[in-house]
Amino acid sequence: MGLKRIIPCLFLKDKKAVKWFDDETVVAENVLELVKTYNENGADELLIFNLTDNEDDKDEAVHFLKKIKKNLFIPMIVAGSIDNLEDVKKVLYAGANRVVVNMAKPNADKLIEDAATRFGKEKVAVSINDFDTMFKHQRLINEFAKDVLLLHQMDLNSVTNVSESELVVFTKLEDMDVVLSFLENEKVRGVVGPVFSAADAKLTKIKDICVERGIEVSSFEANIEFSEFKTDDQGLVPVVVQNYRTQEVLMVAYMNEEAYYKTIKTGKMTYYSRSRQELWVKGETSGHTQYLKSLDIDCDKDTLLAKVDQVGAACHTGSPTCFYTRISGETEATSNPLYVFKHLYDVIVDRRENPKEGSYTNYLFDKGIDKILKKVGEEASEIIIASKNPSTEEIKYEIADFLYHMTVLMVDKGISWDEVINELDDR
Numbered sequence: 289m290g291l292k293r294i295i296p297c298l299f300l301k302d303k304k305a306v307k308w309f310d311d312e313t314v315v316a317e318n319v320l321e322l323v324k325t326y327n328e329n330g331a332d333e334l335l336i337f338n339l340t341d342n343e344d345d346k347d348e349a350v351h352f353l354k355k356i357k358k359n360l361f362i363p364m365i366v367a368g369s370i371d372n373l374e375d376v377k378k379v380l381y382a383g384a385n386r387v388v389v390n391m392a393k394p395n396a397d398k399l400i401e402d403a404a405t406r407f408g409k410e411k412v413a414v415s416i417n418d419f420d421t422m423f424k425h426q427r428l429i430n431e432f433a434k435d436v437l438l439l440h441q442m443d444l445n446s447v448t449n450v451s452e453s454e455l456v457v458f459t460k461l462e463d464m465d466v467v468l469s470f471l472e473n474e475k476v477r478g479v480v481g482p483v484f485s486a487a488d489a490k491l492t493k494i495k496d497i498c499v500e501r502g503i504e505v506s507s508f509e510a511n512i513e514f515s516e517f518k519t520d521d522q523g524l525v526p527v528v529v530q531n532y533r534t535q536e537v538l539m540v541a542y543m544n545e546e547a548y549y550k551t552i553k554t555g556k557m558t559y560y561s562r563s564r565q566e567l568w569v570k571g572e573t574s575g576h577t578q579y580l581k582s583l584d585i586d587c588d589k590d591t592l593l594a595k596v597d598q599v600g601a602a603c604h605t606g607s608p609t610c611f612y613t614r615i616s617g618e619t620e621a622t623s624n625p626l627y628v629f630k631h632l633y634d635v636i637v638d639r640r641e642n643p644k645e646g647s648y649t650n651y652l653f654d655k656g657i658d659k660i661l662k663k664v665g666e667e668a669s670e671i672i673i674a675s676k677n678p679s680t681e682e683i684k685y686e687i688a689d690f691l692y693h694m695t696v697l698m699v700d701k702g703i704s705w706d707e708v709i710n711e712l713d714d715r
Contacts, residue, residue: 291506292471293332293478294494295365295456296485298322301339303352309339319352320359327361327579328556330491332506333385334360335437335456335480338368350378357383361579361597367415367437376403380411388413388437391421397428404432413456415439419446426450435477448475456480464497471503492553510552514545518590524560525592529602531609532581532595533713534626538602539610541570543592555580557596576600629705632692636699652696660700663693 298319299306305316316322326334336356340349346369357364366379367388376399379387389400391414404412413435416422419442422429429436430452437456438447447455454477457470462483470479484491498505517525524542531538541559543551547567550558557570557578571577578596585592603610639649652660667690674682698704 290477291332291504292476292498293456294330294484294491294498294505295333295335295478295480296326296331296489296491297335297337297458297480298326298485299337299339300349300352300368306339309337312339320355323356323359326491327359328554328577329489330495330507330555331362331484333363333365333478335365335367335388335458338366338379340369346375347378350382353379353382353384361599365413365435367413370399373399373402373406376407376412380407386411386413386434388415388435389433390415391425391429392417397425400428400432410434413437415458416442419443422447423450429453437480444470444473444475448473451475464494468498468501468503471498471505472501510549512585512589514548516589517585518588522562524562525590527559527592527594529557529578529594529596531598531602533597533709536609537611538578538596538598538608551580551594552583557594571599574600574604576602578602626705626709629691629695632695633699633705636696640699649696652693653700657700660693660697664690664697667693 299308299315300319301312303319304314305319305322306312307315323334336353338349338353340346349369353364353366360383363385364383365386365388366382366384367390370376370379370387370389371393376387376389387403389396389403389412391397391400393399396414400412400414409432412433414425414429414433415437417439422436422442433453435456436447436451436453437458439458441459441461444455444457455473455475456478457476457480459467459470459479459481461467461481464483467479467481467483470476483489484494492507495505495507499507519525523544525548527541527543529538529541530536541557542562543558544560544567547558547560550567557580559568559570560566561568569577577599578594579599581595581597583592583594598608601608603612636649639647640653643650643653652663667686670686671683671690674686677683698708
């Protein structure tokens with residue numbers, strides 16, 4: 289089964305967090321702050337129940353889910369208001385890692401099959417209210433659902449006898465021993481419940497209890513003690529910080545022993561300031577937090593490499609990276625496709641802002657959006673035609689043509705490659 293997941297739940301109604309399905313007492317007006325709290329307290333995933341019951345408000349709710357996802361650095365699973373394949377598509381495109389189909393709804397069996405066929409089984413979960421429903425739909429669930437969310441207390445032994453899918457137990461119980469007993473079940477992937485969902489829940493402490501019980505949970509642990517590092521005369525070790533998505537070097541800072549263990553414990557990059565002679569958590573004042581993805585030591589054990597999920601800009605100047613001043617050299621790395629696309633994007637932006645006579649790019653901008661769209665469509669068709677031929681050279685040529693025209697369209701619409709890549713990553 290792998291690592292067990294600690295999953296807070298959030299009931300969303302009119303952009304507010306409410307207590308329960310039948311209790312709309314407001315828990316938090318500022319949902320985004322609550323999401324940030326879950327991020328920073330050790331949650332592994334976040335289950336969101338979208339309680340929107342008005343068809344006209346669904347699109348607004350989906351738009352708000354996009355805002356939540358931008359503030360969330362753990363997987364987002366969305367339940368509620370999933371009535372058809374279009375709902376599934378919109379929620380997944382909003383950034384959900386998985387949607388939950390309520391098996392008590394009409395045509396749910398067809399919906400999970402259609403959703404899994406189109407988007408993949410990994411994107412689909414189901415919620416079950418009773419064992420009869422579980423038993424009736426077991427074949428479909430096993431074939432088309434990644435997870436089974438058990439919404440009410442059910443006999444786990446009975447469920448595990450018919451389910452091949454991973455189970456997520458939703459429980460109202462706040463007895464920690466009972467909750468931990470669910471996690472100890474080999475078929476249970478994770479547990480959802482109020483004990484994890486309180487705004488002040490210290491999930492890292494709950495994980496410590498799990499470890500004491502022999503339950504494997506996701507948490508950063510130090511495989512090497514700080515005493516094994518080669519530090520300078522102040523007891524510090526330099527840390528090279530890298531964006532885990534783009535591999536771009538963001539900054540260099542220092543850690544002492546306390547900063548090292550705090551970083552590992554909290555998952556947020558914590559450094560030691562040599563000028564102020566104190567610890568500082570990246571983003572504590574600016575909001576530009578760095579969430580730790582991995583931490584490595586070099587062969588001499590005197591330099592750390594941290595790969596992080598960077599929120600906002602890494603540099604205090606507002607630059608994405610502290611390394612933005614070129615001293616020598618002009619060649620951009622061409623082995624990373626992202627650099628190539630960004631360079632192409634920048635050249636096209638320059639052509640638009642500084643037109644050159646005879647420039648084909650300027651010709652496209654001068655003709656306007658209809659001409660750009662016509663060329664994008666033509667180049668897409670050329671790829672199809674070229675793919676019918678045995679030679680791959682022509683396909684590569686046509687794909688390059690298409691990507692160029694698509695980048696012109698992106699510049700015209702103000703869409704950056706970072707936005708597209710983040711959208712792909714979210715999916």
